[in-house]
Amino acid sequence: METIHDILNYYSQNGAYVWVQFYRQFLMSAYGVLFAAIVAIPVGILIARYHKLSTWVISLANIIQTIPALAMLAVLMLVMGLGTNTVVFSLFLYSLLPIIKNTYTGIRNVDHALLESGKAMGMTKFQVLRLVELPLAMSVIMAGLRTALVITIGIATIGTFIGAGGLGDIILRGTNVTDGTAIILAGAIPTALMAVLADVVMGWLEKKLSPNKKRKGTAIQKAA
Amino acid sequence: MLKFDHVSKIYKGGKRAVDDLNLEIAKGEFICFIGPSGCGKTTTMKMINRLIEPTNGSIYINGENIMEKDPVQLRRKIGYVIQQIGLFPHMTIQENISLVLKLLKWPEEKRHARARELLTLVDMTPDYLEKYPHELSGGQQQRIGVLRALAADQPLILMDEPFGALDPITRDSLQEEFKKLQKKLDKTIVFVTHDMDEAIKLADRIVIMRDGQLVQCDSPDEILRNPANEFVEEFIGKDRLLQARPNIQTVEQIMNPKPITITGERTLSEAIQLMKQQRVDTLLVVDEAGVLQGFIDVEIIDQKRKKENLVKDVVETTIFTVEKDTLVRDTVRKILKRGMKYVPVVDQRHHLVGIVTRASLVDIVYDSIWGEDEVTNIG
Numbered sequence: 001m002e003t004i005h006d007i008l009n010y011y012s013q014n015g016a017y018v019w020v021q022f023y024r025q026f027l028m029s030a031y032g033v034l035f036a037a038i039v040a041i042p043v044g045i046l047i048a049r050y051h052k053l054s055t056w057v058i059s060l061a062n063i064i065q066t067i068p069a070l071a072m073l074a075v076l077m078l079v080m081g082l083g084t085n086t087v088v089f090s091l092f093l094y095s096l097l098p099i100i101k102n103t104y105t106g107i108r109n110v111d112h113a114l115l116e117s118g119k120a121m122g123m124t125k126f127q128v129l130r131l132v133e134l135p136l137a138m139s140v141i142m143a144g145l146r147t148a149l150v151i152t153i154g155i156a157t158i159g160t161f162i163g164a165g166g167l168g169d170i171i172l173r174g175t176n177v178t179d180g181t182a183i184i185l186a187g188a189i190p191t192a193l194m195a196v197l198a199d200v201v202m203g204w205l206e207k208k209l210s211p212n213k214k215r216k217g218t219a220i221q222k223a224a
Numbered sequence: 225m226l227k228f229d230h231v232s233k234i235y236k237g238g239k240r241a242v243d244d245l246n247l248e249i250a251k252g253e254f255i256c257f258i259g260p261s262g263c264g265k266t267t268t269m270k271m272i273n274r275l276i277e278p279t280n281g282s283i284y285i286n287g288e289n290i291m292e293k294d295p296v297q298l299r300r301k302i303g304y305v306i307q308q309i310g311l312f313p314h315m316t317i318q319e320n321i322s323l324v325l326k327l328l329k330w331p332e333e334k335r336h337a338r339a340r341e342l343l344t345l346v347d348m349t350p351d352y353l354e355k356y357p358h359e360l361s362g363g364q365q366q367r368i369g370v371l372r373a374l375a376a377d378q379p380l381i382l383m384d385e386p387f388g389a390l391d392p393i394t395r396d397s398l399q400e401e402f403k404k405l406q407k408k409l410d411k412t413i414v415f416v417t418h419d420m421d422e423a424i425k426l427a428d429r430i431v432i433m434r435d436g437q438l439v440q441c442d443s444p445d446e447i448l449r450n451p452a453n454e455f456v457e458e459f460i461g462k463d464r465l466l467q468a469r470p471n472i473q474t475v476e477q478i479m480n481p482k483p484i485t486i487t488g489e490r491t492l493s494e495a496i497q498l499m500k501q502q503r504v505d506t507l508l509v510v511d512e513a514g515v516l517q518g519f520i521d522v523e524i525i526d527q528k529r530k531k532e533n534l535v536k537d538v539v540e541t542t543i544f545t546v547e548k549d550t551l552v553r554d555t556v557r558k559i560l561k562r563g564m565k566y567v568p569v570v571d572q573r574h575h576l577v578g579i580v581t582r583a584s585l586v587d588i589v590y591d592s593i594w595g596e597d598e599v600t601n602i603g
Contacts, residue, residue: 132312
């Protein structure tokens, strides 16, 4: 009871500050995923075309994924210095794998008969990509973005160690003071909330973009 | 219209899928490629719209070598229907049908109008336009698949076992619909199948292939009558050869010209007497002019004799008939498939002229087994 009271108290006194940090953390994650999408979706399409490349590219992205977040930040800090940009760049790296992998899978899984019909109707390669492959792979690609966003929201918290701000700042402050439970929670709860919210919103988008539409809202979902 | 000139396709690893094929197809002709799997029929078809490129030789459409054309432009002028149907699940029926038109940059209203117009060809209402493919049955989906290939009024249409994945009843009705459509629209069609019934039913000419080579190319009748070699004979199947006896052509030649009939004004007791005299269980009911009205059989009489008195009150009018100049093989197939005991034969004005019974079938089979060799073997 005491703790909840303390948390509410903290929010009432530092509401604006928490909001600023919340927003800052969200922006870092969103930018990381956005930049990753710009690079990873074309890469995914490319390796779906020349799929001999796929093992190499996916292995590389896998290796990036295994580096501990703190180590990654530390190494990048040596090169890029302190601040938000470094965090955004590391989030970018972490987002690559889920997006590349899902784009690759999504496009590879488009029914061969549909590609053949498209081609035989006289679509150029680009038209097949734009009118057939991308729309049909879209929900799988969105699932990749969703995973990436949830991962980056978690990792962005550590950004505080290299001075990037965000909700991690609040948590870190809580660990530094005696009896800081309330402050730690005051930082952790919005982080978790943000991750859950992002997941729900992206999940909704994913469903919305699913190719098997039915007009009265009940979508028949193809196993993605 | 379409000409294959010494066309070969050799796949990597040296497999000759198509071997020195020469063939000319006239405009408006319905050609069926048929053969066992791996005989090169699909490869041949796909070379026409350059989904597969020939290794040697050339293919001409209206005198133009297709290898000198841009494949994308070429394909937009050739309709294509595949077994898996291949409708795009994320597009409505309207978008699916008019996709080629969109590629050809038709304005939107014209595309709409064209899609509506096409739907009427297969007796579907315009409210299907806004539906998605998965809301349609398999037969309806393939109808749309065919319409899509007709959308830009392409003169040439390629079809790769289009009805292969449908159930037999849907397949039958789609084949009939499609044959009518083809005659009406005067399209040249290259149709790949492995179903001989389908080929006989639809084709103007059948091309039988084996191991990449053309074995025989003739009209269905000619192939049934004079198979080029044992392979063709085996491929057609013995029962079909029986049905295609050269000396028996139309129903008129095999029917029994004196069916047992009765008029509607006679009483049921007269009818049963006639049945007993003639040793039959069914009577065909005609009017004074000899026009077929229906039939009565012993079961109907047994059930209704207490309530009704006259034949015309109990006559069963739903009856399957054939016209006297129908080909025998079509009739035989229908009799055997539907398990009917007999089929009345009528002329154009529905006058009863005869009847084909299962006994007539026995005659045909007897003739084909003993007929020609009668003198040497039996006599």
